[in-house]
Amino acid sequence: MAIIVTTAMSTQLFHHRVRVYWEDTDAGGVVFYANHLKYFERARTEWLRALGFSQSDLVRSDDVMFVVTHTEVAHQAPARLDDEIDISVEVKRLGGASITFVQQALRLATPTQAQTPVARGSITVGSVRASTFKPCRLPAPLRQAVEARLTLNP
Amino acid sequence: MAIIVTTAMSTQLFHHRVRVYWEDTDAGGVVFYANHLKYFERARTEWLRALGFSQSDLVRSDDVMFVVTHTEVAHQAPARLDDEIDISVEVKRLGGASITFVQQALRLATPTQAQTPVARGSITVGSVRASTFKPCRLPAPLRQAVEARLTLNP
Amino acid sequence: MAIIVTTAMSTQLFHHRVRVYWEDTDAGGVVFYANHLKYFERARTEWLRALGFSQSDLVRSDDVMFVVTHTEVAHQAPARLDDEIDISVEVKRLGGASITFVQQALRLATPTQAQTPVARGSITVGSVRASTFKPCRLPAPLRQAVEARLTLNP
Amino acid sequence: MAIIVTTAMSTQLFHHRVRVYWEDTDAGGVVFYANHLKYFERARTEWLRALGFSQSDLVRSDDVMFVVTHTEVAHQAPARLDDEIDISVEVKRLGGASITFVQQALRLATPTQAQTPVARGSITVGSVRASTFKPCRLPAPLRQAVEARLTLNP
Numbered sequence: 177m178a179i180i181v182t183t184a185m186s187t188q189l190f191h192h193r194v195r196v197y198w199e200d201t202d203a204g205g206v207v208f209y210a211n212h213l214k215y216f217e218r219a220r221t222e223w224l225r226a227l228g229f230s231q232s233d234l235v236r237s238d239d240v241m242f243v244v245t246h247t248e249v250a251h252q253a254p255a256r257l258d259d260e261i262d263i264s265v266e267v268k269r270l271g272g273a274s275i276t277f278v279q280q281a282l283r284l285a286t287p288t289q290a291q292t293p294v295a296r297g298s299i300t301v302g303s304v305r306a307s308t309f310k311p312c313r314l315p316a317p318l319r320q321a322v323e324a325r326l327t328l329n330p
Numbered sequence: 331m332a333i334i335v336t337t338a339m340s341t342q343l344f345h346h347r348v349r350v351y352w353e354d355t356d357a358g359g360v361v362f363y364a365n366h367l368k369y370f371e372r373a374r375t376e377w378l379r380a381l382g383f384s385q386s387d388l389v390r391s392d393d394v395m396f397v398v399t400h401t402e403v404a405h406q407a408p409a410r411l412d413d414e415i416d417i418s419v420e421v422k423r424l425g426g427a428s429i430t431f432v433q434q435a436l437r438l439a440t441p442t443q444a445q446t447p448v449a450r451g452s453i454t455v456g457s458v459r460a461s462t463f464k465p466c467r468l469p470a471p472l473r474q475a476v477e478a479r480l481t482l483n484p
Numbered sequence: 485m486a487i488i489v490t491t492a493m494s495t496q497l498f499h500h501r502v503r504v505y506w507e508d509t510d511a512g513g514v515v516f517y518a519n520h521l522k523y524f525e526r527a528r529t530e531w532l533r534a535l536g537f538s539q540s541d542l543v544r545s546d547d548v549m550f551v552v553t554h555t556e557v558a559h560q561a562p563a564r565l566d567d568e569i570d571i572s573v574e575v576k577r578l579g580g581a582s583i584t585f586v587q588q589a590l591r592l593a594t595p596t597q598a599q600t601p602v603a604r605g606s607i608t609v610g611s612v613r614a615s616t617f618k619p620c621r622l623p624a625p626l627r628q629a630v631e632a633r634l635t636l637n638p
Numbered sequence: 639m640a641i642i643v644t645t646a647m648s649t650q651l652f653h654h655r656v657r658v659y660w661e662d663t664d665a666g667g668v669v670f671y672a673n674h675l676k677y678f679e680r681a682r683t684e685w686l687r688a689l690g691f692s693q694s695d696l697v698r699s700d701d702v703m704f705v706v707t708h709t710e711v712a713h714q715a716p717a718r719l720d721d722e723i724d725i726s727v728e729v730k731r732l733g734g735a736s737i738t739f740v741q742q743a744l745r746l747a748t749p750t751q752a753q754t755p756v757a758r759g760s761i762t763v764g765s766v767r768a769s770t771f772k773p774c775r776l777p778a779p780l781r782q783a784v785e786a787r788l789t790l791n792p
Contacts, residue, residue, distance in 0.1 A: 197683055198693075199516060199676045203509035203565050204460075209398040210371075210507070213364040214661045221659055221720075231660075232720040244363040248402040254463060257511050258694040306358075309408060351529055352539075353522045353672070355665035357719050362661060368507040375505055385506075386566040411665050412540040512768075517706040518679075521672040552671040556710040562771060614666075617716060 178271040179326065188325060190226060190265040192219035193284075196257055206254035212295040213247060216279045219263035220299070227321045238315055241306040245274065249297040253283070260284040261294065268298065270322055273311050276300045332425040335480060344380060344419040346373035347438075350411055360408035366449040367401060370433045373417035374453070381475045392469055395460040399428065403451040407437070414438040415448065422452065424476055427465050430454045487578040489634060498534060498573040500527035501592075504565055514562035520603040521555060524587045527571035528607070535629045546623055549614040553582065557605040561591070568592040569602065578630055581619050582610040640733040643788060652688060652727040654681035655746075658719055668716035674757040675709060678741045681725035682761070689783045700777055703768040707736065711759040715745070722746040723756065732784055735773050736764040 194215050202208040221231065234240045255261055262282045269276040277299045285291040303314050348369050356362040378385065388394045409415055416436045423430040431453045439445040457468050502523050510516040529539065542548045563569055570590045577584040585607045593599040611622045656677050664670040683693065696702045717723055724744045731738040739761045747753040765776050 195680075197676070197680050198510050198512070199518070199679065201511035202506050203511070203513045204395055204397065204506070205511045205513075206397075206463075208507060209401070210364045210367040213367070214659070217364075217661065218657075218659050230720050232718065241358055243358065243360075243405070243408075245405050246403070247363070247405075249400070251397070251399050251401075254397075256694065258692050309360075349526075351522070351526050352664050352666070353525065353670060356660050357663035357665070357667045358660070359665045359667075364661070368505070371507065372503075372505050384566050386564065410540065412538050512703055512705065514705075514771075517709070518672045518675040521675070525672075549666055551666065551668075551713070551716075553713050554711070555671070555713075557708070559705070559707050559709075562705075617668075 178269060179323070180269050190219070190223040192222045192263045192265070194218060194261050194263060196255055196259045196261065198257065201257055204254075206256055207259075207294075209249070209251055209295075212249060212251070212281055212297070213299075215261060215263050215281060216249075216277075216297055216299055217244075219265050219279065220277060220301075223265040224318075227318070227325075229315075229318055229321070234315065235306045239306050240303055240312060240315055242301040243304050243309070244299060245302045246300040247297060248299075249295055251295050252293045255281070255283050255294045259286075267322055267326070269300075270319070270326075271314075273313050274300055274302045275314070275322070332423060333477070333480065335420075335422050335424070344373070344377040346376045346417045346419070348372060348415050348417060350409055350413045350415065352411065355411055358408075360410055361413075361448075363403070363405055363449075366403060366405070366435055366451070367453075369415060369417050369435060370403075370431075370451055370453055371398075373419050373433060374431060374455075377419040378472075381472070381479075383469075383472055383475070388469065389460045393460050394457055394466060394469055396455040397458050397463070398453060399456045400430075400454040401451060402453075403449055405449050406447045409435070409437050409448045413440075421476055421480070423454075424473070424480075425468075427467050428454055428456045429468070429476070486580065487631070487634065489574075489576050489578070498527070498531040500530045500571045500573070502526060502569050502571060504563055504567045504569065506565065509565055512562075514564055515567075515602075517557070517559055517603075520557060520559070520589055520605070521607075523569060523571050523589060524557075524585075524605055524607055525552075527573050527587065528585060528609075531573040532626075535626070535633075537623075537626055537629070542623065542626075543614045547614050548611055548620060548623055550609040551612050551617070552607060553610045554584075554608040555605060556607075557603055559603050560601045563589070563591050563602045567594075575630055575634070576606065577608075578627070578634075579622075581621050582608055583622070583630070584608045640731060641785070641788065643728075643730050643732070652681070652685040654684045654725045654727070656680060656723050656725060658717055658721045658723065660719065663719055666716075668718055669721075669756075671711070671713055671757075674711060674713070674743055674759070675761075677723060677725050677743060678711075678739075678759055678761055679706075681727050681741060682739060682763075685727040686780075689780070689787075691777075691780055691783070696777065697768045701768050702765055702774060702777055704763040705766050705771070706761060707764045708738075708762040709759060710761075711757055713757050714755045717743070717745050717756045721748075729784055729788070730760065731762075732781070732788075733776075735775050736762055737776070737784070738762045 281295040283292045435449040437446045589603040743757040745754045
């Protein structure tokens with residue numbers, strides 16, 4: 177059964193920090209909007225690693241891969257070369273074969289500019305057989321690890 | 331006033347064709363999902379060019395640039411190396427300082443596989459002053475060119 | 485035996501045209517230098533297709549894949565958003581398990597600027613078994629197709 | 639006068655560590671070769687930052703930007719998803735308006751695989767006026783900082 181993570185419940189926020197390099201920017205002088213999806217994914221990958229799971233191991237040992245099935249991103253403010261960005265990871269819905277994350281990119285404060293939200297996204301990934309791309313259930317240990325981190329808010 | 335393009339009205343669909351190269355794929359063997367946003371943007375750029383507008387000219391002569399403010403993409407099926415993909419461009423909403431597009435990526439039929447929808451997106455771009463990133467009205471000639479292509483369905 | 489393509493001999497130049505989009509540029513306002521390697525590869529892919537070979541077919545039917553083993557690129561002038569670039573493909577050396585190409589990126593003339601060389605590269609690709617990444621001989625039909633296009637200059 | 643850094647002399651090696659994410663890989667299952675140039679650049683950016691220089695500050699306060707004028711990369715072995723890679727930075731030649739770096743990418747050892755060289759490159763960057771792209775001398779403080787780190791080997 178799918179678990180919808182409401183305000184009454186929450187996963188601990190996971191944070192991953194990235195730095196903006198030339199490769200991330202475009203001729204507008206800012207981070208190319210599609211690259212925020214890359215930042216979001218790096219953070220989800222590190223969140224998974226922090227839970228004890230490596231995606232390359234999951235492919236090899238479980239024939240399981242995650243595919244992104246839906247993304248929605250609101251771009252709030254530009255990020256620029258050399259900016260440091262904090263990316264958060266929060267589970268919003270835990271389905272049988274999918275997870276929906278809410279992720280926030282936040283430009284860190286510097287001596288000359290305040291902390292600023294730069295992008296907010298909702299990303300849904302589905303688990304599939306790596307060999308066939310057919311949907312399959314989330315690996316049970318991963319599901320348990322996520323559930324164990326869902327806490328009822330007081 | 332914003333014009334919402336309902337089913338009673340429509341812009342002619344614009345089409346742009348792209349080819350999948352190694353650079354577009356990831357280790358899952360398919361097009362990296364964020365790259366569909368690049369395909370969508372190439373198509374919007376060519377749509378604009380077909381209307382008679384070049385974004386580099388708009389920056390230089392009007393100090394106007396477009397920034398992507400919101401994206402939503404549903405990934406429907408994987409695309410792979412060497413696939414040819416048709417990207418459509420349709421205006422869904424014409425605001426004072428923004429345009430919302432609906433775009434469909436369709437893998438073309440080959441001798442061994444039928445035509446398949448691969449991704450569908452809704453992309454909103456806003457016009458800003460290139461020098462300040464402050465929102466500004468859409469250039470009037472562009473707005474008129476888009477309006478002229480909105481046709482009332484019989 | 486390796487065939488070194490000297491000035492006494494030449495392959496017909498193959499040309500592929502690309503357009504510069506936002507995704508290709510960086511905050512310097514120009515095409516991010518590493519992206520010229522993408523343009524070069526698109527052109528080699530189309531050269532191969534023009535010879536009658538699809539890389540995805542080669543993987544599936546011959547278990548052969550090409551890996552880039554060496555690249556050298558001289559950046560001559562910046563390319564910018566909306567520029568059209570012609571990429572040439574020329575075989576410089578045909579080895580038993582590798583091909584070395586010389587490739588030139590040329591910004592096409594516009595009403596306001598003359599045609600300009602933007603980047604020149606030497607790219608070596610090796611053929612490997614797709615399943616093991618072990619070097620293997622170039623597929624014979626491909627080798628023959630390339631040799632047939634080497635012509636002795638009068 | 640240009641300083642050629644011979645074996646009699648050396649800069650301390652600077653190291654920067656990167657992780658391979660999905661965005662970096664291609665359908666061959668390995669890091670897309672052009673992306674090693676991105677890794678190399680991240681490392682040079684952090685080397686510069688460690689010397690006390692930010693490229694965005696150099697643009698703003700000195701109108702100086704670095705452009706890559708020449709790259710040569712030998713690809714030695716594939717890197718894959720989740721690999722950790724150490725990128726080194728070494729100054730090989732310090733010219734009046736350019737710096738040539740030698741950089742090595744090394745896949746770190748894991749429980750199942752030994753440490754392996756993955757790519758070695760020689761990258762030349764030139765300093766230009768950000769506003770005109772005209773070559774200009776390296777900022778004196780940067781030049782001094784690099785020279786101060788060149789040490790005569792005993």
